[in-house]
Amino acid sequence: MNRTQTITQxxxxxxxxxxxxLALAGLAFTTPAAAQLAVRGExxxxxxxxxxxxxxxxxxxxxIERVGPAAQVGVPSGYRVLTAKVVTPGLVDAHSxxxxxxxxxxxxxxxxxxxxxxxxxxxxxxxxxxxxxELVGWLxxxxxxxxxxxxxxxxxxxxxxxxxxxxxxxxGEALVDSATMLAFTLGRSVGANYRTPGTRAKGMAxxxxxxxxxxxxxxxxxxxAAQRPARDLxxxxxxxxxxxxxxxxxxxxxxxDILAALRLAQEFKLRLVLDGxxxxxxVIPELRAAGVPVILHPTMIRPTGEAQNASLETARxxxxxxxxxxxxxxxxxYVPKTRVVLFxxxxxxxxxxxxxxxxxxxxxxxxxxxxxxxxxxxxEPGKDGDLALFDGDPxxxxxxxxAVVIGGAxxxxxxx
Amino acid sequence: MLLLLAAARPAAAQxxxxxxxxxxxxxxxGPPVANGVLVVRGGKIAAVGAADAVTIPAGxxxxxxxxxxxxxxxxxxxxHVGGGEGGDRSAPLHPAVxxxxxxxxxxxxxxxxxxxxxxTVNVMPGSGHLMSGQTAYLKLRNGRVVTxxxxxxxxxxxxCGGMKMANGTNSRREPPFPGTRAKSAAxxxxxxxxxxxxRDKLRRAGxxASKAPARDLxxxxxxxxxDGxxxxxxxxxxxxxxxxxxxLGQEFGFKPVLHHVSEAWKVADQIAAAGVPSSIILLxxxxxxxxxxxxxxxxxxxxxxxxxxxxxxxxDGITDSRWFLRMAAMAVRAGMSRDAALDALTLAGAxxxxxxxxxxxLQAGKDADFIxxxxxxxxxxxxxxxxxxxxxxxxxxxxxxERALAVGxxxxxxxxxxxxxxxxxxxxx
Numbered sequence: 001m002n003r004t005q006t007i008t009q010x011x012x013x014x015x016x017x018x019x020x021x022l023a024l025a026g027l028a029f030t031t032p033a034a035a036q037l038a039v040r041g042e043x044x045x046x047x048x049x050x051x052x053x054x055x056x057x058x059x060x061x062x063x064i065e066r067v068g069p070a071a072q073v074g075v076p077s078g079y080r081v082l083t084a085k086v087v088t089p090g091l092v093d094a095h096s097x098x099x100x101x102x103x104x105x106x107x108x109x110x111x112x113x114x115x116x117x118x119x120x121x122x123x124x125x126x127x128x129x130x131x132x133x134e135l136v137g138w139l140x141x142x143x144x145x146x147x148x149x150x151x152x153x154x155x156x157x158x159x160x161x162x163x164x165x166x167x168x169x170x171x172g173e174a175l176v177d178s179a180t181m182l183a184f185t186l187g188r189s190v191g192a193n194y195r196t197p198g199t200r201a202k203g204m205a206x207x208x209x210x211x212x213x214x215x216x217x218x219x220x221x222x223x224x225a226a227q228r229p230a231r232d233l234x235x236x237x238x239x240x241x242x243x244x245x246x247x248x249x250x251x252x253x254x255x256x257d258i259l260a261a262l263r264l265a266q267e268f269k270l271r272l273v274l275d276g277x278x279x280x281x282x283v284i285p286e287l288r289a290a291g292v293p294v295i296l297h298p299t300m301i302r303p304t305g306e307a308q309n310a311s312l313e314t315a316r317x318x319x320x321x322x323x324x325x326x327x328x329x330x331x332x333x334y335v336p337k338t339r340v341v342l343f344x345x346x347x348x349x350x351x352x353x354x355x356x357x358x359x360x361x362x363x364x365x366x367x368x369x370x371x372x373x374x375x376x377x378x379x380e381p382g383k384d385g386d387l388a389l390f391d392g393d394p395x396x397x398x399x400x401x402x403a404v405v406i407g408g409a410x411x412x413x414x415x416x
Numbered sequence: 417m418l419l420l421l422a423a424a425r426p427a428a429a430q431x432x433x434x435x436x437x438x439x440x441x442x443x444x445x446g447p448p449v450a451n452g453v454l455v456v457r458g459g460k461i462a463a464v465g466a467a468d469a470v471t472i473p474a475g476x477x478x479x480x481x482x483x484x485x486x487x488x489x490x491x492x493x494x495x496h497v498g499g500g501e502g503g504d505r506s507a508p509l510h511p512a513v514x515x516x517x518x519x520x521x522x523x524x525x526x527x528x529x530x531x532x533x534x535x536t537v538n539v540m541p542g543s544g545h546l547m548s549g550q551t552a553y554l555k556l557r558n559g560r561v562v563t564x565x566x567x568x569x570x571x572x573x574x575x576c577g578g579m580k581m582a583n584g585t586n587s588r589r590e591p592p593f594p595g596t597r598a599k600s601a602a603x604x605x606x607x608x609x610x611x612x613x614x615r616d617k618l619r620r621a622g623x624x625a626s627k628a629p630a631r632d633l634x635x636x637x638x639x640x641x642x643d644g645x646x647x648x649x650x651x652x653x654x655x656x657x658x659x660x661x662x663x664l665g666q667e668f669g670f671k672p673v674l675h676h677v678s679e680a681w682k683v684a685d686q687i688a689a690a691g692v693p694s695s696i697i698l699l700x701x702x703x704x705x706x707x708x709x710x711x712x713x714x715x716x717x718x719x720x721x722x723x724x725x726x727x728x729x730x731x732d733g734i735t736d737s738r739w740f741l742r743m744a745a746m747a748v749r750a751g752m753s754r755d756a757a758l759d760a761l762t763l764a765g766a767x768x769x770x771x772x773x774x775x776x777x778l779q780a781g782k783d784a785d786f787i788x789x790x791x792x793x794x795x796x797x798x799x800x801x802x803x804x805x806x807x808x809x810x811x812x813x814x815x816x817x818e819r820a821l822a823v824g825x826x827x828x829x830x831x832x833x834x835x836x837x838x839x840x841x842x843x844x845x
Binding site for chain 2: 138281308310312335340346351399416
């Protein structure tokens, strides 16, 4: 661990006291002790316009103050200056399980999926997130500053997800959004993990039954006080998905399962985010018609099981079809225990996705799909001071990440 | 500048001659050659060198590969492609078990490996045993049956691979498997002592069949290890387990190739001092199991600095054979020299399999195993364009059906769960 500074967040107390979770969303990071910082890059990819040659990014009080060519943006006195060949926004991993699924792969630190029931929407990600987990630091070292993490695939509904910065000594310090999406899975993998559903059709029937029950619950909750049902954590969470407060993150790899996800979203008017999606290239017209963003599987996913038909070119195919696409590190059941989204984007860039589109898939487009584009994903004034500094083309394996900045604080200065 | 002329044997008239010119050649046995020429006659390399130093034979098929890069075919020292099996749960040691009896030349993994530029592979049974069986050295020729791919010519008489061993946690199970590390070492030592006794009885019997002990497949295979005819490939992760593997070798007079060697960075000097080579894997993250919690991307650099021999392996399906070149690039990222990293993909691995006279470098007289790359071997943007084994092209990215083997897509792979079920992964890594 090379963290030189921590980001503090004073307002975690409400969550710990059981106050409404959504109140935590959008809380600002503050770095009262952070020195002001200027980052100068031979090339600065802002993701908000053309790359800037010899660009400067000024960071003040943890936020981006100014961005522009060095000729136009002077460095005020008192600013520490970092330089790099290439500067990008801090990378955004659109879907991971780090912090819940620990490095050792031992039962005591595997919290990404509970095996007692296939349908558990009430499980909150921040009740299980470990910000000191070594894999969080591992990702941070490769320039990943924001992660959408939480409950993983493999259950009909495994629980909720959250967005964190890859820093902080406790969950409150790391939190960006405490309840981001609800994680669903459709496909054969669910049947292998639970007694029921034993088939995919049964899984759909169980989900539809639960959502109908939640519709009824929500209707009664909004009805006369005397008829309101007792509070039910499971139905309360599903109601948030039904009324659009929480998107449904549906992991589905085979075309059959992707279409089932679209059908479910249509029936219940869910805000669907498709995840995994190995065979997405088979159902492009349907995805376009539904206007669904895709958090695509890691490019290097093993082509076996439900991902047997995965292609290195799917990111390119989706992008060309105008479908929003972000990349993810995903869930790994064995070795290596996580992937690194920087490398997944690199291989996508080597297989037809343009350099800037690949970079977008792990910065601004990833931020959009997780609802955090106002804070992260591009270098624009007012956004969080999150940057990654490289000594060459970020996607080349032999390039190093030589500094990582989160909320205006330099959290890593070791070339990796 | 290199000038390695063809062996002075008269070429058979019908042998096809291929010439590749214009590429940057990485012979590995020497420095890179810009604008080089590679001459292939039949299944062998006839000449390799700079354009002005190699004569292009008349009648040759000339391939203009200007701007491309040619490397020797990659040597994967540890893989599970081919769907092979090793010993079962009846015992912790299975020296008589041969993976070659179970290999499938049509396996997806073999096709992916060709697309990744791999031409020579040591396919091994898993690590869930102290000794899971005999490994097989393969050439990834376009073969119909397993013997088309084996490096040995005579399965019944030759040693066709190494011996897979493992220590640490994977081989610790319910009895009859060992429950501790010390017990693991003792079980191994007992079998090697038995093999020594068997060998001594054979020697005392001289040629007299009536005095010779009864044939014993297990002890015969172990005797091949004792005699240095069968290489031990020793899966080991933790620093203390690494030293145990070396110690067992010293007691019984063999030098194992250490495999994985996750904590090599802790004991690199001891590994170098023992003169034992390491076949390592680099992973995108540590962990996934207790023993790899401290694996480092800098293991290659640490071993190189210590002066120890290093090769890479895919451990396919732990890492995919299609991105074996990436292993070298990641090692360079973590401090290994470029030369050592390219050596570790090719010639170093050939040495660890005892095949350095045949494969691993671009030298006249060696097997014509090479790959044509679109650019720098360490660049993410580089693709393997062609893979050649013994003078025959076994992968061509220009052919859409073969390109699909690199890229994937609907129905490209047969899939199946065999190599990816978690239990099998545990055995693999």
